[in-house]
Amino acid sequence: MSNTFGYIRVSTKDQNEARQLAALAEYHIPRSRLFIDKQSGKDFARPAYQKLLRRIKKSDVLFVKSIDRLGRNYDEILEQWRILTKKIGADVVILDMPLLDTRARGEDLTGTFIADLVLQILSYVAQTERENIRQRQAEGIAAAKARGVKFGREKKPLPNGFRETVLKWREKEITCQQALEQLDVSRSYFFNHVKLLDL
Numbered sequence: 254m255s256n257t258f259g260y261i262r263v264s265t266k267d268q269n270e271a272r273q274l275a276a277l278a279e280y281h282i283p284r285s286r287l288f289i290d291k292q293s294g295k296d297f298a299r300p301a302y303q304k305l306l307r308r309i310k311k312s313d314v315l316f317v318k319s320i321d322r323l324g325r326n327y328d329e330i331l332e333q334w335r336i337l338t339k340k341i342g343a344d345v346v347i348l349d350m351p352l353l354d355t356r357a358r359g360e361d362l363t364g365t366f367i368a369d370l371v372l373q374i375l376s377y378v379a380q381t382e383r384e385n386i387r388q389r390q391a392e393g394i395a396a397a398k399a400r401g402v403k404f405g406r407e408k409k410p411l412p413n414g415f416r417e418t419v420l421k422w423r424e425k426e427i428t429c430q431q432a433l434e435q436l437d438v439s440r441s442y443f444f445n446h447v448k449l450l451d452l
Contacts, residue, residue: 255312255344262303262322266291273318277350282315294325297333310340319349320375327380334372342369350375375441411446412436419447 259282261273270289277287288301291430309315311365315337317323324330337343338440347353352371367420415436422432432444 255314255347256286256310256317257282258305258309258313260315260317260323261278261287261289261303261340262294262299262302263289263291264293273322276318277316284349286414292320294323297324297329299312306336306341309343312344314344314346316346316348320347320353320372321379323347325379327376330376330379331373334369351397412438415446416450419450 255282257380259277259280261270261274261277262271265344268291270291274287274435288305292299305315321328334345337345344355345353345354350371351367353375355368398404418427418432418435421427422429427435429440429443433440436443438446
């Protein structure tokens with residue numbers, strides 16, 4: 254007898270999985286077979302997904318709200334699809350894309366072929382869009398830098414008397430602890446900035 258499973262992924266711990274849970278609710282998947290990850294979809298090294306792979310068996314059915322919840326990397330989505338549907342022999346149903354439903358594959362080879370083909374196209378589009386976003390970000394940053402926009406935190410000026418205090422410390426007139434107290438800085442700040450001084 255086959256079991257139903259659900260996989261849910263949100264990109265960060267702050268995001269809410271309620272929308273995906275609501276979409277899966279009508280399939281009456283037991284809570285023990287719902288797997289939720291709260292991390293990026295850039296790869297499949299996710300704890301809940303890995304547990305799912307260990308539990309799902311031949312003829313079980315995995316429900317996922319949308320293909321991007323499964324993952325975002327073109328090659329890896331295709332590899333996981335192959336593992337789930339071919340190696341394990343489970344069925345996968347992507348709820349917002351009815352063509353990505355392998356449950357009829359036993360009766361209809363054309364259905365399996367169409368699901369695999371649609372998956373390849375969608376995965377390619379998702380990967381291309383990711384690359385386009387990265388390129389647009391890089392172009393935007395380059396254009397902003399060309400306009401003189403500064404990125405990162407503004408460097409704070411060194412505390413008053415920093416150079417003189419460092420010289421005293423180097424000459425062993427004061428201890429390191431005394432230097433830190435006089436300047437009111439941390440040990441790491443002190444040594445990081447000592448390296449930058451041309452003394």
